[in-house]
Amino acid sequence: MLTNRTPSDGATTQRFLVTCDGCSFERTADGRENAAAIGNDHRQQTRHDVVALEVPPSLGDD
């Protein structure tokens, strides 16, 4: 039991799609902090511009 996440407790975790303008990098992340971390990491490694798009939950299983 590392973390005790309860998605139904309050707001659901937002999902983000992190994409890159400079290459085909594409990652999904749960939560804004994770998306920012992924984006920052890629930007530091590649100096590319990354964009985090919020993914609506209803489109999650498309």
Ligand SMILES: [Zn+2]
């Ligand atoms: Zn890139």
